[in-house]
Amino acid sequence: AQNLSIPAGEIQTEFGKIGIKAPSALENTKQIEELIVYGSADTGALVRLKDVANVAFEYDKSAQTFKHGDAPAVLLTVYFNQNQNVILIGDDVRASIDRVNKGLPDKLRVHEVLYQPEEVNDSIAGFIVSLLQGIGFVILVVLIGMGIRNALVVSLAIPLSITATLIAMSVIGIDIQQMSIAALIIALGMLVDNSIVISDAVQMKINEGIDIKTACYEGTVEQSIPVLTSTLTTVMAFAPLMVLPGEAGEFAKSLPQVVIIALVASYLVAMFVTPAFASFLFKNTHKPDQKKNRIRHFFEFMLKGAMKMPVMSLAFILIIIGATGYGVLFLKINLFPYADKDLVYIDIYSEKSGDIIYTEKLADELRRMLKDEPEIKAIDTSIGGGFPKFYLTVGVRPPSNDYAQLLMHIDLSESGRFVKREEFAYYLQSKIDTALAGGSATVNLIEINQPGPAVDIKVSGKYREDVNRVARDLYNYLLTDESTINVTNDIADYVYQYKLNVDPDKAMTLGLTNYDVQFQTSLAVNGMTSTVLQKDGNQYDIVVKGDIHSIKDVENLQIKSSITDNKVLMKQFATVTLEKELGSIKRHNRSASVSISSNVRPGFAATDLQNYVENTLLPSLDLEGVEIAFGGDQEMFDKYISGLLGAAAFAVAIIYIILLIQFNSLMQPLIILATVPLSVVGSVLILLILNMEVTFTVGLGVASLIGIVVNNAILLIEYINRERKLEHSVYDACINSVEKRFRPIMLSTTTTVIGLVPLALSNSSFFTPMAVALMGGLMVSTLLTLIVIPLIYYVGHRYE
16 A cells, blocks of 8 residues: 555646645665554554565566576567568668677677577578579570570570569468478479470471461460360379478478469460460471481380380389389388577476576586587577577477576587587487486477477376386386487376465364465465565566575464464464375376387487387287377377378379369379379389488478379370371370470470479478489389380270
8 A cells, every 4th residue: 555656636726737746656675664564553653664574676586597608698589570571670680789789898798599580591592592593404404405496485484483473472471481482493393394395386386387376376275285284283283282280281381382373373474475485486497317316216115115015014113113112111201300400409407396596507517518519609598497489399488497498509510520410419418418417408409390209108097006017117118228318208206295284173263264374374485476666667576475494484484363363373273294295197088197208319210119119019018907109200290191191192183083174084094193103113212212211391292293293194195195086006106105295294304303403402401302302203203104104005095
């Protein structure tokens, strides 16, 4: 009541209204000390707060604090509004930081823990360079394959399609970021595919002696349906990828969106712009004595040989596909590799619960242990909680007095001791495990997906004894296995607590209620914010707290009865005992539950460890009364692979319907879809040769291949059907299809593959595996398609 500030109003005078200023609220500690807490009705004597309590202005010892290196620090976090250019705003912020730094004393400096605008600028600049390199590679390939006039017309598809795509992205709200630029790089080679097909058809007409304008019209009309079908099939392959589940699906969502927009734009350019410019620039290039291309001749020779022994040839193809299926078993799976961030963060857990001073000492000890590592450029520390969100997939840790977090910038090139971040993280973890006492610490790298253990085993059952027994067996095994690191379990431990044993009869006799005991004990031990102090425009909590330092002080605490106003010592109606109880009780589906988790060391696969646990270790244990469930990478694998398989199945079904409509045949769409397993052959083969891991993006690449590789088969089947309408035999039609469609097929594939080269060489954990899988699938599928598709068609139609 003595810390109020109520407007007293105004008095109307002959000079106007004059305000009345009442005594203000508390503004300093002196005023708090002078507060009256008691007045004697008999003598009039006053008891002020300073007579019975110490008043001090001090830091909240339980508050979260930060350090930069060894020095105390204040952390300022800035977030950008949506739809803002972080790079431009970042330049303004950087200028402000530099200006403030110049005016600060020598010992006071502003340091950047994280600076997103710089990271975004570097990342986008790198991707734009890759995009420009890809454009240059594609134009070069087109120039070599088609000549300068034709290449100029075809290459127009690239800037026009990219410009249209950027406009569409702006309209529908897709930002320019890593994923959207990567999508443009992936689509880059495909942007010219439709134009290549149209220009090749026009050139063939011109070479046949048809005048240029008629050739442009007839060539475009002739290929309009195959080009539309090819575009639709590719679009349908990417469309299901927009609805993949989880954080990674949301992260990758813009990739299929941008690719689809670019493909639609390239189709429109191919249908309207390419023939228009061809009518001005194309000319007859036919040479009567022109020699047959040696590579084309080789494929014709191979096709003729296969058609002489069709059954044996098809059996050989099936053996290749079967061998690929067997090769899949040898692929290393790492669904979500670590992000390309030179950041390492360490979670620190103190053994002393609720003691933030001890937690700070533990964090200081760990920082001193690591500061001489040459790879570590800077260390920032958060004590009593985690840092604010510093990456999309890293969660924010709530405040806790027994938790601290270290955030470190690293540069592996400083020493040359480590090639991969995983190796450095394992080195740090091993060093910490052997040297840190009084708590535990876990070294973490930034992950693309929501972070979690590689292997997570959940044991649940009706009886806690059975659950704990099996959990300890699993924990002890993982602890001794050479492939594991950071093995933990959440078996509930017993914790000690003081228990107030209140005698209800004595308490009621003394006029004490449960509320009296609980509230006043909490007030004495924990304290309570009673009001605030207004000072220099800031508000500071005024906390009332008892002078409790030991359990004896609790026993001698006087509890005031809300009924009689009398004070009674705690020990007159209660006893205090030290008892143990479970610190926490975890349940899964209403059953007692324990989780055992582990990460794997570099060079080992989580899938191998889990397969051993599931197929070898668990059958050897007594599992009566318990149930086992797996999480970790296996849960993520099941979640995302099922999503990718569902997307692929949906894409195949839609593509089949599109092909069914175009070719009016049940069999020919199946022949075209035979290219899908051929693409998988290439992807698996190149991953095995390069010893690369299967990641989530590899799945994206393989799923999107479905719509890309069928385009070559569409061109072949469409030409074969057209030849047969001209009364050519099935044999001749199949041979001629390779001869006439060789150049557009090879050129389209080469441009797509070459366009992916910068992405494959970017050394990105997210994009490089996807680009490599796409390149391998496209190359092998194209080479096999030129033989397999005409061969299957010949086998199915040779007796017609």
